[in-house]
Amino acid sequence: MAEKPKLAMYWATSCGGCEISVVNLHERLLEVDAAMEFVFCPCLLDAKRADLEAMPDGSIALTLCNGAIRTSENEEMAHLLRRKSKTLVAFGSCSAAGCIPGLSNLSTAEEHFQTIYGSARGGTDAVRPTPIVQVPEGELHLPVFSGRVRTLSEVVDVDYSIPGCPPESGKVWEVLTLVLSGAPLPERGATLGGGTSSVCGQCARVKHDKRINRLRRIHEFVPDTEQCLLEQGVVCMGIATRDGCGALCPAVNMPCIGCYGPTEGGLDQGARMIAALGSVIDIAPLVQGSEDDRAASLGELDEQIPDLAGTFYKFSLPGSLLKGVRR
């Protein structure tokens, strides 16, 4: 019997939701197990880093790496997995685009420490987690908390990415069956497990090309269940977000928040969304009004959406053109 292709899965700084999405393949997980040899997966298997190091370079057919790169250990593992894997996939939003923890890049490491351990929180500023600590019995070590979250492709060459927070189980299954079929994979660098259009293409809501004169936040009103959310003034990220999920959030009357990342060829999800808003917001007051009217209109927009970064870059700040680094 021919040797089964080897499969690995790893989590860097992550929440575990990507693993749950794979476990939610349910009984199909047994088919994966039958077709591939699962050689490394800290969540599921007992194999350790030393076992991985002992494997020949390039011997793993497919590695799904989720989680963002935050610590030196994450980075070392990324390099190791790259060396051992024929195909390395950035799996899930953290790895592919930086995801919600990427909003961390708006603050410095010191600001994190002050907020979380400082006197403001009942702690004393004197005691902070420290990389090297002397205790009576000896020395203890903690990894350094990096001031910045990075995507996998910022650290190593990545063959493909699978978007989503987490990737939908059905889409993960599509990718695995494609790999198992032996059919040629798309060109290197492609996105797997997602479409080439936007979430809007899968959304059942009706569009009327209606202009809006103000933006509304989701807690401020009950949206109509049939009509396009954007045309009701909600910043629904669907138009700037890759399809693949099946437009799940708009189906429960909530806006797309962009977890599948930018659309095909779209470098910057937030910029794409802001451009889309430009085509839907009624700009008559801006164009026709006086200087004061213009200023008032822009001021109102700012009041309507006070958190621009968290609205437009909720899932893509580290991977965006801005990167969110405070220099």
Added chain:
Amino acid sequence: MKRIKIDPVTRLEGHGKIEIFLDDDGNVAETYFQVPELRGFEQFCVGRHAEDMPVITNRICGVCPEAHHMASVKALDMLFGVDPPPAAKKVRELLYMAFYVTDHTTHFYALGGPDFIVGPDADPRERNILGVVRKVGVDIGREVIATRARNHDVIRMIGGRAVHPAAGVPGGWSKPVSEPERIVIEEAARRNVDFALFSLKIFHDVVLASPVYRQLIESGVYLHRTYSMGTVDARNAVNFYDGMIRVVDPDGAEFVRYHPREYAEHIEEHVESWSYMKFPFLRRIGWKGFVDGPESGVYAATPLTRLNAADRMATPGAQEHFEELFATMGGGTVNGRRRPIHHRLATHWARLVELLYAAERMLELATDPEITSPDVRIVPTTVKGVGIGSVEAPRGTLTHHYESDERGVLTKVNLIVGTTNNAAPIAMSVKRAAKELIRNGTVIEQGLLNRIEMAFRLYDPCFSCATHALPGEMPLTVSIRDPRGGVIRTLARGVPV
């Protein structure tokens, strides 16, 4: 001084790392349980729109996003000064019960159960979900998968997504439950009740019937007399979604019963320089270090402590098993209250009692005439500026505390997550197990790994992958070092050294 380092390769929220220092006689001088990872939500959530928090804080944990989603929407109800319609509260609780069923099921069969069903001293390669299936039958493996599947379907149906639900809004829920959905949910709940009863039967037949396991559960290695915390309803029955926080002392007397919004008056967090995780304690008693007893502010918040803190279960089947648990493991009553159970391994049994409660409560809600009401949302008209919400996460009381400006933009965020409550008890359990198993320089190799692993596995901690691992094996390596840090020898589970 020798040191032993236990570094689980895997985790959910950062590695749990254990350093054990031995004195000159080769006995345990001190242990340090370290969490070497920080993700920073309390910092980067500042500046965000408050109403985004249910979907942002989901991403703290992909295993229990439902718990964060619920604590978050409840905090938003308060922050925006709006009381959701009764149907909305029921829909939230319904989703939450489906989540509890899948979560407790995964823990019992994939993680906690293998130690008992397959055996604490069985070959580590057998002590996993596959070993469980071999011991109790392949049909059960299928039923575990089916239970996870049907409850994740319910979570998706109600919350929009199977992982990281989306439908929570201040003042209610974004979508009502339809009658066709309700029928599917009711059927799932009925099967859940059967499955929970069946799981309790396995626990009886395999674990309680065995003198070896009984002895292990009742042994001193896992005994800690701390305060117990849990959420209770008006009749002091266990509630996962809402209620008052009740803390009982090590003898079972009520120490305090407070509304979750008063948490800061009762709970404080201690910081150590050697871990990124903070150590909560009872403020009125104070931080006295990693010690148990009534003089120490250390408390635990687990399935077992929830039962300790309550007077009863709110559903009939769960009540029956609750009484049996206390009749078997408890120490009678004092001043009319049951004495708490402090044998921490009984947490696994308590988890199954909770599994049955969640299933029964899910069925009650699924057959409630109001559950399909379209009236699931009230639009808030004000911003109050402070919101505190709390639920019982499977791993302990979860509190979200937000403050905002008048636009609903967050200015302060404090989170006390389930596992964090147990940071000090876990450290203490690890130390106790190490002291029992390392004597005069003799390390009981496999025993050390197993028993220390069991010491923190019973808390179902969220920083360890063991939490929800399939097949549930937590890889451990132990390095024994000389005083200069050189490795004398290395032990690793299941790997010949």
